[in-house]
Amino acid sequence: MSTFLDEFAQAPGLRYLNHAAVAPWPKRTATAVSRFAQENVLLGARDYPDWMVVEQRLRERLMRLLNAPSTDDIALVKNTSEALSFVAFGLDWKAGDQIVISDEEFPSNRVVWEALAPQGVEVIQVSLKNNDPEAALLAACGARTRLLSISSVQYASGLRLDLERLGQGCKQRSVLFCIDAIQQLGALPFDVQASQCDFAMADGHKWLLGPEGLGVFYCRSELRPQLKLSEFGWHMLEHMGDYNRTTWEPALSARRFECGSPNMLGTMALEASLSLLEDVGMDTVEKAIAERILWLEEGLSAIPGVRLHTPKNPEKRAGILSFSLDGIANADVFERLKQEQVVCVQRGPGIRFSPHFYTESRVIEETLAIVRTLAAH
Structure with a gap:
């Protein structure tokens, strides 16, 4: 090493x-950004197709990092909060529905659910200060619970939860399982299939050693059509690039959550950073x-x-x-x-x-x- x-x-x-906040970049990341800047100075977007190759490589690295079934399950988003919002305002809620979270969550994984109060959705906060926090979280999942949303690692205490146990418990109770993985992804192995989660998200600027402004959103394929979309544009269409087409439909892949032009500068940086984690x-x-x-x-x-x-x-x-x-x-x-x-x-x-x-x-x-x-x- x-x-x-x-x-x-x-x-x-x-x-x-301070990697749990914002991490320094590796040298190769700085080199990738410098090279990209120089290319823009000299050539503009002449070689845009080559940039798309890097973007696809980033999706493949993220797929492997999350052990997602396919790159189709990977959306490149601005940050964790945006991905959480896609879930919160994409699901069809009914008055009386409940969401279970912990009482130690970073505001991103609390405020987004509390914002559903006008729809009659109730947020249940569970204390993790006991010998079996997983049992406490699952015990709070009752007949009206639609979703359990939890940080895999709590940002303040550093407590890591047993995701596979929580995923199995949610499956047995028919409760959706959402993981804020920002304090695990890049520090520990992470597996969306083993945890049986429905949604997972993280930013690139902490343990992934990348820049702010680019993150990942995993959505289980069966659930993608169930999330109502709130952002629309040329990039999220199934027939992206066919500008003369008058009819349209959202992409079948997770690209449906990427409404407009991609963060290509962030893509160059994060792809380089992930290459280091894969090499190590x-x-x-x-x-x-x-x-x-x-x-x-x-x-x-x-x-x-x-x-x-x-x-x-x-x-x-x-x-x-x-x-x-x-x-x-x-x-x-x-x-x-x-x-x-x-x-x-x-x-x-x-x-x-x-x-x-x-x-x-x-x-x-x-x-x-x-x-x-x-x-x-």
Whole structure:
């Protein structure tokens, strides 16, 4: 894996532990964007068909990353929130329908469902602070529950849920299953078929090491025709490119959710970033992240006054580790870390660290030393 570590060239002294927010780009991604910019300067869109080849390659990489049955199941969207909105405002709701979520969701996976209140849809928030959060979520799915929408990894606590168990439970209860995978995709293997989910979505700018403004939306093929469309244009048509055709129908594939001109700049960048993850291999990525999270956990646990908020069970966490220091406000801890060029964020009950597979040992050791010094004062 040492060869791939050369893909990252961060500023001297920078300690980057913020991949759960916005990730740095690999060198190959910057090269792809630079090459694309230069091509636009010199040639404009002369070679647009070649750009479409890259777009198709991106769909294929995403198909493999999600283990989707086909590239037809993959839509390229602006972000996770847009994909969630396609589901929320595409399904045919009836007054009294219920949606189950957790009480720890990022606003994107809460507000979109609460926006259905004028249609008489009720949102049930379930606490995950128990020994069996999956059982609690499934127990909340009653006769009126239409959909369970959950983040595979909670953005603040770092709790990872058993998606296969939730998927099986939803199937037994005839409940639709929607996964916000933004904190898992690119950090751990992810499988839409094994989880039996109906919908899944994620952005490219976190663990996928890509730019903001381009994400992925998976929709199970049988459900695509059931989602009412709210955006229309030339790109989402079955006969895209036949500009003289007077009759039209939405594309049978997930392209039906892509109404207009694609984000080709983002496509070039994300395709390059995903090529790196494929070259490294998701099993290797998962193992490397787990090692770094364990390193941080053991180091922080040895510091007096540190309180961990992320589960210690490796099967219950992914790439996020949250902590706080007794007697010191999170804002003060964050400010000190910021001064020391530790890039992280305040989220939920503590400070959130999120290393990736390439994070150097120096970054972890120096960060732990900073926290140790802070706790001693």
